Amino acid sequence: MLFPILDLTEARQTLLRRRSWAQTEYPPALLERVAALFGEPLTPEAAVARILADVQRRGDEALREWSWRIDGVAPEPWQVPLAAQREALARLPADLRTALEQAADRIAAFHRRQPAHSWLHTDPHEGVLGQIVRPLDAVGVYVPGGTAPLPSSLLMAAVIARVAGVRRVIACSPPMRGSGRVTDVILAAAAIAGVDEFYALGGAQAIAAMAFGTETIAPVDKIVGPGGLFVTLAKRQVFGVVGIDGLPGPTETMVIADVTADPERVAADLLAQAEHDVLATAILLTPSRPLAEAVQLAIARRLESLSRAEIIVTSLGSRGGAVLTPDLETAVEAANAFAPEHLCLSVADPWALVPRVRHAGGVFVGEYSFEVLGDYVAGPSHVMPTEGTARWASPLNLEDFIKRISLIALTPAAATELSPIAARLALAEGLDAHAAAAQARL
Amino acid sequence: MLFPILDLTEARQTLLRRRSWAQTEYPPALLERVAALFGEPLTPEAAVARILADVQRRGDEALREWSWRIDGVAPEPWQVPLAAQREALARLPADLRTALEQAADRIAAFHRRQPAHSWLHTDPHEGVLGQIVRPLDAVGVYVPGGTAPLPSSLLMAAVIARVAGVRRVIACSPPMRGSGRVTDVILAAAAIAGVDEFYALGGAQAIAAMAFGTETIAPVDKIVGPGGLFVTLAKRQVFGVVGIDGLPGPTETMVIADVTADPERVAADLLAQAEHDVLATAILLTPSRPLAEAVQLAIARRLESLSRAEIIVTSLGSRGGAVLTPDLETAVEAANAFAPEHLCLSVADPWALVPRVRHAGGVFVGEYSFEVLGDYVAGPSHVMPTEGTARWASPLNLEDFIKRISLIALTPAAATELSPIAARLALAEGLDAHAAAAQARL
Numbered sequence: 114m115l116f117p118i119l120d121l122t123e124a125r126q127t128l129l130r131r132r133s134w135a136q137t138e139y140p141p142a143l144l145e146r147v148a149a150l151f152g153e154p155l156t157p158e159a160a161v162a163r164i165l166a167d168v169q170r171r172g173d174e175a176l177r178e179w180s181w182r183i184d185g186v187a188p189e190p191w192q193v194p195l196a197a198q199r200e201a202l203a204r205l206p207a208d209l210r211t212a213l214e215q216a217a218d219r220i221a222a223f224h225r226r227q228p229a230h231s232w233l234h235t236d237p238h239e240g241v242l243g244q245i246v247r248p249l250d251a252v253g254v255y256v257p258g259g260t261a262p263l264p265s266s267l268l269m270a271a272v273i274a275r276v277a278g279v280r281r282v283i284a285c286s287p288p289m290r291g292s293g294r295v296t297d298v299i300l301a302a303a304a305i306a307g308v309d310e311f312y313a314l315g316g317a318q319a320i321a322a323m324a325f326g327t328e329t330i331a332p333v334d335k336i337v338g339p340g341g342l343f344v345t346l347a348k349r350q351v352f353g354v355v356g357i358d359g360l361p362g363p364t365e366t367m368v369i370a371d372v373t374a375d376p377e378r379v380a381a382d383l384l385a386q387a388e389h390d391v392l393a394t395a396i397l398l399t400p401s402r403p404l405a406e407a408v409q410l411a412i413a414r415r416l417e418s419l420s421r422a423e424i425i426v427t428s429l430g431s432r433g434g435a436v437l438t439p440d441l442e443t444a445v446e447a448a449n450a451f452a453p454e455h456l457c458l459s460v461a462d463p464w465a466l467v468p469r470v471r472h473a474g475g476v477f478v479g480e481y482s483f484e485v486l487g488d489y490v491a492g493p494s495h496v497m498p499t500e501g502t503a504r505w506a507s508p509l510n511l512e513d514f515i516k517r518i519s520l521i522a523l524t525p526a527a528a529t530e531l532s533p534i535a536a537r538l539a540l541a542e543g544l545d546a547h548a549a550a551a552q553a554r555l
Numbered sequence: 556m557l558f559p560i561l562d563l564t565e566a567r568q569t570l571l572r573r574r575s576w577a578q579t580e581y582p583p584a585l586l587e588r589v590a591a592l593f594g595e596p597l598t599p600e601a602a603v604a605r606i607l608a609d610v611q612r613r614g615d616e617a618l619r620e621w622s623w624r625i626d627g628v629a630p631e632p633w634q635v636p637l638a639a640q641r642e643a644l645a646r647l648p649a650d651l652r653t654a655l656e657q658a659a660d661r662i663a664a665f666h667r668r669q670p671a672h673s674w675l676h677t678d679p680h681e682g683v684l685g686q687i688v689r690p691l692d693a694v695g696v697y698v699p700g701g702t703a704p705l706p707s708s709l710l711m712a713a714v715i716a717r718v719a720g721v722r723r724v725i726a727c728s729p730p731m732r733g734s735g736r737v738t739d740v741i742l743a744a745a746a747i748a749g750v751d752e753f754y755a756l757g758g759a760q761a762i763a764a765m766a767f768g769t770e771t772i773a774p775v776d777k778i779v780g781p782g783g784l785f786v787t788l789a790k791r792q793v794f795g796v797v798g799i800d801g802l803p804g805p806t807e808t809m810v811i812a813d814v815t816a817d818p819e820r821v822a823a824d825l826l827a828q829a830e831h832d833v834l835a836t837a838i839l840l841t842p843s844r845p846l847a848e849a850v851q852l853a854i855a856r857r858l859e860s861l862s863r864a865e866i867i868v869t870s871l872g873s874r875g876g877a878v879l880t881p882d883l884e885t886a887v888e889a890a891n892a893f894a895p896e897h898l899c900l901s902v903a904d905p906w907a908l909v910p911r912v913r914h915a916g917g918v919f920v921g922e923y924s925f926e927v928l929g930d931y932v933a934g935p936s937h938v939m940p941t942e943g944t945a946r947w948a949s950p951l952n953l954e955d956f957i958k959r960i961s962l963i964a965l966t967p968a969a970a971t972e973l974s975p976i977a978a979r980l981a982l983a984e985g986l987d988a989h990a991a992a993a994q995a996r997l
Contacts, residue, residue, distance in 0.1 A: 488981075489976065521935060523924045
């Protein structure tokens, strides 16, 4: 069944199971491809570790070799000059350019409003305590390219870095296999976002170059943005050497709808989700069986006109469906347990449900706030936590591009009062040089 | 030389070199110990991966076995009841109890002041956009124990989790090898912080239990707190399954001082830093050779009375020293390039330097705001980024215990205006089901 209708108990065993990075199993075809590439059977993790170590050791030469072996491209020089970014922008159809610019403006406007300021607590006796907020020095944005270029992903990261005040924003995106060039629309997005350096590089080798640096690419402090499996595994392995934003996996949408929802619109939203990827998840939660059935029908009918129907059939068939819940509150609880990337509230009174939402990347309130607007132009980043990581992670936002420095400026009087406490605790921990430093102030 | 005096050029090749997780080499003794434990030569990473996989698969049974094999303890039942936490608190010397309570109060007060609120932008035409801030559901705090119990580390994490509103705060700390019990002062700190569940477990197996869960321990959403090598490697490997706060390594202090600084106090602060660990870093940056020499002398003299002199001699000998800089501004630039965990400004006008500080975990302004106060009682967490990660990471703070949910609630009018932009970008990305979802609102 393309879009099955399940009851909650049944769904908990299947559609709503908790996902996790810890449960990853790789398809045999992928493992075969890795074995062919490396001349021996390797896990994808081990393959990525090998690429990272090689680029760290041999720099540009390794970068060149892996780009050719894995992506079949020889992008040299790999830095795309700023002039070429601007030329690509000039070549773009006017309506597409305007759309990119409007999206960038709205992303910037949203994140300029996000409060992320230094703060101080001052007290005449105590002195000053607080946090200094500073932008990161250098950020690398990975942009999926090759067969499916996603200029929106570039905007959804680079524009926020710019708003945060990051000094150096670089981007890596793989060139297309045929032309060996990065597609215009990605370069145009880079020009709009104000990317300082653009490299026609992809995969784990691009992540390695940004993390460790090479002869031609200075390392960055943090790497952000979604990518394929090798990119995500590489980001995971360089975490600690640099910061990373998260490990975005296949995209997920849950729609909570009641009998007032328009089944055509609900179906359109679920189909939009499902076309991303055969691993995408699109789930409807509703107390209304008639709505579920109407959505099921609308999906089948609308599917016929869509170019990515094959992908949709696979993703909806394995990870999609409608779940019947006793009421809307239970639907929200099921969504909290799943912690979806996107949670859409297509119900008569969506604001009544908002206070119950605890775990989601983004919540889309009402059927006019549909997920596709969030993908491109609403303002918040579309890079949101997946695979249940919304339990603890946030969408990409201003906080990803700044850090805090604790500031401690106590008065001598406060220090004198606090020193005996510090000395007592230091002695309990067996650290007498700590106690001595406290005594040096008494 | 115990505490050499170097010029800046020389220091850049040695003391001030950029550190990174990517450069880790393990001492032969450690590799031998791992080989003995596992019956074959394994990297520490591979050893940790094996422990994690085993606990994930076999749960409590694996936890029991690894605790015995690695830590030589058989803590069963491993959950320490709340009553035992309270009894430990009651047994504590009154002055120590008071010191712990005062520290906890100040940590709570500081983080209650940190702004981390939901925010909304409302516009009559556009609707509502913003971020909802929610506390995490469940957090696990790792507390170093065994030979060197650090109750302050428990407070510096668990108290902040409580302020953030985390529902379930659990802690793991290894029992002492001899008694098989967790020391009173750690349990007392847990009682004061309000830890919900306390487990007498340590090492990579404790991290595995918190990340994956076992029959007796429910998994958490995020793991925080410092630990030894196996703990840190395990945190790195479970990142993605759960959130982690960072990968704290050996502690680091840089003191920038001028001729007005008291050499005894500077020496005391550097010695306090150096006693932590043979890998600790304690560096003085100063334009004043007379001060550097006076500090060198004071260190040698003060060292004699300290119980951890052996550790100090090793750490100061290999990673400590004074660096002569042309002026204070250059000293701050050198500190920014190093991105130390702690940066102490013992100069006549410390506030003049604060605006130049870009990369540090915490900045300690003036000689009365000395680092040991920050370790215990100033208020900000002493869990701060090390090994240069202050370039992109923050001290543990309220943000670690909350996450943001993007909120999108557009008016129908705004959605109608934005839908063509979204549709245009969707078509450029080849996603026609996305475009269809936008068209369904027009």
